[in-house]
Amino acid sequence: MKSTRVVRSPGGLSVRLDVRAALVVVLLLLAALAASVVLIGTGDFPISAGDVLKTLAGNGNAGQEFIVNELRLPRVLVGLLVGASLGLGGALFQAVTRNPLSSPDVLGLGQGATAGALVMIVLFSGSATEVTVGALVGGLATGLAIYLLAWKQGVHGYRLVLVGIGVSAIVTAVNGYLLTVSDIVDATRAVVWMTGSLSGRDWEQVWPLLGLCAVLVPLVLVNARGLRMMEMGDDVSGALGVRVERVRALLMVAAVLLTATATAAAGPVSFVALTAPQLARRLTRSPGPNLLSSLCMGAALLVTADWASQRTFGADQLPVGVVTGVLGGVYLLWLLVTERRAGRI
Template identity: 85%
Template sequence: MRTPGGFSLRLEPRALIVVVLLLAAACAAGVALIGTGDAKIPAADVLRTLAGNGTAYQDFIVNELRLPRVLVGLLVGAALGLGGALFQSVSRNPLGSPDLLGLSQASTAGALVVIVLLSGSASQVTLGALVGGLATGLALYALAWKQGVHGYRLVLVGIGVNAVMTAVNGYLLTKADLVDATRAVVWMTGSLSGRDWDQVWPLLGLCAVLVPLVLAQARGLRMMEMGDDISNALGVRVQRVRLLLMVSAVLLTAAATAAAGPVSFVALTAPQLARRLTRSPGPNLVASLCMGATLLVAADWAAQRAFGADQLPVGVVTGVLGGAYLLWLLVTERRAGRI
């Protein structure tokens, strides 16, 4: 489909159905999560309260305490899913994830500097995570540049950056006093506990700007997966588009990390699962976004149902599930003879 302004949109029935089902699953998991906790609220009452017809008690529990947590979970999952899809497409490598390229660790390092060295507030920790992620992303791009940025070089440099950032984080923890170290470790686990509207609005504003910007480059990104020479021949400004998408992916990852801590493996697994469900070539940006949101909220709901409210951070659940998925993926690829 091509609009009068020249913007092309490709619609695939299976991909559209997958996106709709993922959105429905994300909403259902969000409603279930709102109703889960010490004060359990039935799903019908949650929906009634969200529509403005609940009691004063239900309105306080749903809209003030639990809705911000769910919205942060949806936005963080969507940002990580989209950021992971961008990195994997730009690098043309399924391991091209912010988790493995060092960006999550870099955002963590920025937050730790504020917590350990400056004893900063929550808003300052968020700013530190954003600065750390963006600065390291630009350094990663510069180090991987050699007459352009190529996928394997980006991944190799990213693995080195990840190792350095992990060492820096360990060093910062050894320099922290007990109170700051405890606060830092809790933040590093990745959790949605205690999230409120102060985390919702900045993340929502950033996603409102970056998501349309990224989707507008979907055609160029799809062509870039065929190689730089072919993309240039088709009129795509490869390095300009690649830089724009990498900066967007870094900002999405850093903002998600700043809001919920380094939630692991969502950025790696969401694009892979989305591609397997849609069976569609290309970056699958919208499906990856929806998959990330669904995964994170469902993982948080599962953590609360299995272990009680706030006893198990969502980062632990995504780490276990994501690690198991990665091992399964490697075994599958090996049996197929691709690795």
């Protein structure tokens, strides 16, 4: 059975369809939605999956509607959107740099967003909204600095990674300094934010994330063909009509925006951007960036990790960033061992 088919419309337009990749996307979407329903029903006041669905359809009682629609649904939606943004952003970074170990965590975007948040917490005792804005500005400024420092008649993938590692080290040192000069209350608040958590998220975090994804996801998918061709090299893709630097700059901006906004909404949730594209590629067994499957994988990973955290340690006892950090670290070690045995590193 062929995994790739060509679908032709009556007008003569043909579309190449990877059946396995499409099936993986559908299954990941179903897994993310199922995990979301279970997560909404998890907490100090448990609700069955059937009652959750009834409440979402508008047929629940007053207590269930308040718990589901006002307390738990926004948190789950933020988890889905943050996971999707990190998964897609990680896939873009890995495709642009042509490095499977590249991610916003490695390049320092999470540290940059953390620096912006720490400035607002430590120096200005900012509100939650001001901390979110500071994290967004810090992530965008770090991404811009990395791109400009890596520019030399274009941006080479490995040069971008090396510059990102250097910037990450500098920003990490700045973050350590900010923590040492803060008082105990601000330091505690900063450490909690730096862990990465979905606790206390409400509709104020949902709408900016949803609006950004509604704009950036279609824009990225439209340029997926050019990104796939760029993996063959700049010279080959340029000869095939791809405006390499324009596409690369556009996709890098989109990746930075997705990562910075996700970090601003939930804190620096580690390793999702690294592992989601890798797991998606292994499931689809398809070459190329696997953008849509990485997006779905990131969403499924984050809500599942949040559910596991609540089921194991209770609601709000263990931030989801700790779970993703542990699982992502184990996966990274396994990936490094696998790459080394294959002679690729």
